Amino acid sequence: MYSLFGWKVAALLVGANVIASLCSNPLAHSTYDVNYSELKQGLSSSASIYFPEYEPFGAAVIRWSNLSTPTINVVVVPGTDSDVFVVVNFANKHHIPFLATSGMHGSINTLGRMDHGIEIRLNQLDGVDISTDGKTARIGGGIQSKSLIDKLWTARKQTVTGTCECVGYLGPGLGDGHGWLQGHYGLVSDQFISFDIVLANGSFVTVDENSDLFWGLKGAGHNFGIITSVKAKIYDLTHPNYAIDTMVFSGDYVKQIYQLANELWVVNGTMPDGLNNWSYWYYDPTIDSEKPVIAMYIIEEGVNVVNATHTKPFLDLGPLIHQSKNGTYLDLGQWTGISLQDGPCQETGNANPRFPIYMKQYNPDAQAQVYELFRNATTSDSSPFSDALFMFEGYSQNGVKAQGNDVSAFAYRSENILAAPLLTYVPTGPAVEQAAYKLGSKMRTILDQGANEGNLKAYVNYAYGDETATSWYGSQPWRQDRLRTLKQKYDPMGKFSFYGPID
Ligand SMILES: Cc1cc2nc3c(=O)[nH]c(=O)nc-3n(C[C@H](O)[C@H](O)[C@H](O)COP(=O)(O)OP(=O)(O)OC[C@H]3O[C@@H](n4cnc5c(N)ncnc54)[C@H](O)[C@@H]3O)c2cc1C
Missing domain, CATH: 3.40.462.20 (Vanillyl-alcohol Oxidase; Chain A, domain 3)
Incomplete structure (x- = not known):
């Protein structure tokens, strides 16, 4: 957690650093020349903001692969779903790029195209709430694979997750997601029933099978928004x-x-x-x-x-x-x-x-x-x-x-x-x-x-x-057309284009 005092000092220091770099990189201005107290006031008490001068920042931006990494100037750790809504709207208002993270194992080098901006670190959104009929669970958008497996296991349940214990659940799932249980139930993304998602325009909506976006979120999902939680199918533990x-x-x-x-x-x-x-x-x-x-x-x-x-x-x-x-x-x-x-x-x-x-x-x-x-x-x-x-x-x-x-x-x-x-x-x-x-x-x-x-x-x-996008998402023209149409409708400015972008 950041202290208000620490945060104020950090903001001043950052401001000083930025003045020196404005001439060389005018874009950097848009990251810092804003009043972060405005953001802080809108966030819940369990949210945090990290600036580079303070230690939590280093640990919060370190990635599994050190090739073509995104440049992050500020990390925001939402404490609630609405915090994600607040930070996306703040970033939009000030024209600051942003990137959601959960397990930090994303390594596609398109991430390096982010040359400044806010990391929205979702780790605190890690809840698992099993429905009363035991057939579905509401799963937090920042949960790690191992944490989800363990929480379901305690309830004698399971679902398809990535196999590696330290990857996120939604990082893999939005791009399809392979796991040990797919022979029974399909991919990680095949389990999704609905998404609570903050879209590029800052709206906070629920997307289910009645939306055209539902199809795109399952396989090309990094392109369209930040999922704060997902409702997914879960199963009885039949073969432990x-x-x-x-x-x-x-x-x-x-x-x-x-x-x-x-x-x-x-x-x-x-x-x-x-x-x-x-x-x-x-x-x-x-x-x-x-x-x-x-x-x-x-x-x-x-x-x-x-x-x-x-x-x-x-x-x-x-x-x-x-x-x-x-x-x-x-x-x-x-x-x-x-x-x-x-x-x-x-x-x-x-x-x-x-x-x-x-x-x-x-x-x-x-x-x-x-x-x-x-x-x-x-x-x-x-x-x-x-x-x-x-x-x-x-x-x-x-x-x-x-x-x-x-x-x-x-x-x-x-x-x-x-x-x-x-x-x-x-x-x-x-x-x-x-x-x-x-x-x-x-x-x-x-x-x-x-x-x-x-x-x-x-x-x-x-x-x-x-x-190319045809290699990631299939070469059939109808697939590319459908994805481009969705991208144009839901993210015309390409705010979610740092991870396997649709052309
Ligand atoms: C050691 C290792 C093992 C792996 N094992 C598997 C495996 O078993 N199965 C498999 O399918 N893949 C596996 N992968 C690949 C994995 O799917 C990708 O590396 C994935 O990007 C990891 O997601 P993350 O959350 O850990 O990483 P992050 O870097 O945190 O996230 C990757 C991207 O996902 C997006 N994202 C994450 N969370 C959200 C959210 N809530 N809302 C919107 N966007 C979000 C962001 O665009 C982010 O850039 C593995 C990778 C590694 C390195």
């Missing part, structure tokens, strides 16, 4: 127990592994509702000093041992390491290295670009070609990318496909695999940035050519940022 088999292979088996995955789950079969498969490539010299390994995770719900029909074909290939575990849904984050304690949940200062692509199936030849590039990049002595990770996510798609292709702005329900290299590096300057871009783009192009499906299909929530 889970089992996982982790097999770590030599990279020599790259073709056979993905051929098998195709045969078992994609080309000759489908991934059952309660099964998910991920694989990671990474260099771990303690296992193989010469090349990156391939770790396969086969995760099954409602069992204590993963069914041998899924594991035996892989075990027959002879993994270097094989481990079986069982526990509950709550263990999945730790088993797959994405719990609150794991690396991906820490802010390291690294740049973390990804180059995502959706694919219908694996192309084993393309996988092998990309593996070679990845091997060179992670093992050569002078490479800055030795900590890179290549992710292949094979979620169950049944619940996603059951919804029908056109129900939302998410265009890629017919795809089965989400792949992305994560080229984590220490951001030492443009040379390494360009090297990462070149390598990531090259690897993605090989997979894209191997998939041979035409327009690149990229998950907006993993996107690098150089992709």
Whole structure:
């Protein structure tokens, strides 16, 4: 919480700083040459305002990826839904750009287009209110995935969330949102029933299926407003127990592994509702000093041992390491290295670009070609990318496909695999940035050519940022037209255009 005294001092200091910079950056004037006491007076007592001179500011703007980050001059932490309404109207009145944040894991480089403005940090809006019939919940717009999972779990309930414990719930959900339970229920966004949202014009409205905006908010939702809360479907906890088999292979088996995955789950079969498969490539010299390994995770719900029909074909290939575990849904984050304690949940200062692509199936030849590039990049002595990770996510798609292709702005329900290299590096300057871009783009192009499906299909929530709106939201003209019409109607000035903007 800020003290009124501290806030006044901060405002004066900021004013002094700004006078010096007005000539060089006239836009900066619009951020500071305003009376923040006017904003403060309109906010609830549980709201906070942070200026750069005071410590909470630094912690409030730090992001998971340090590449092309937004420039923030002031952070406002709303305490209530109406505070969001107040701050958007204040920003509009003074022509100040603003950006909502929840989990701070957004990394698309279009965020860097924000060259000044207010961060509206939604973390205090983290309530979960379960309806009396137990079928829906009102969920705060700033809640983290893990917090939502835990609150529902206590009530013996669950819903589809992102898998990583530290990402926001709505950050992923507005761009569709993949999670362990999607095989049953569809995407995170398929659970949404209504949104309480502050729109670009400052109005505070509820959007449900009767509004044209409802379709766009589910898949391209970062473009239209700030969601203070969402009403979403929730479900009884029917299969709390889970089992996982982790097999770590030599990279020599790259073709056979993905051929098998195709045969078992994609080309000759489908991934059952309660099964998910991920694989990671990474260099771990303690296992193989010469090349990156391939770790396969086969995760099954409602069992204590993963069914041998899924594991035996892989075990027959002879993994270097094989481990079986069982526990509950709550263990999945730790088993797959994405719990609150794991690396991906820490802010390291690294740049973390990804180059995502959706694919219908694996192309084993393309996988092998990309593996070679990845091997060179992670093992050569002078490479800055030795900590890179290549992710292949094979979620169950049944619940996603059951919804029908056109129900939302998410265009890629017919795809089965989400792949992305994560080229984590220490951001030492443009040379390494360009090297990462070149390598990531090259690897993605090989997979894209191997998939041979035409327009690149990229998950907006993993996107690098150089992709086009047709790659994020689908190339069919009707999709682009519908999104452009919504954008023109609800955000004609492009106030919500820092994250995967619709053209
Ligand atoms: C380690 C890691 C694991 C991931 N795991 C998954 C996963 O399992 N499934 C998946 O689908 N994706 C996953 N992602 C991708 C994830 O969807 C995006 O990174 C997403 O942007 C993260 O949202 P956030 O709230 O954490 O980040 P933020 O940077 O806080 O938010 C991202 C953007 O969302 C918008 N936003 C957030 N909250 C609101 C709101 N209430 N109203 C309006 N706009 C809002 C803003 O435009 C903001 O710029 C993962 C990413 C990482 C880094």
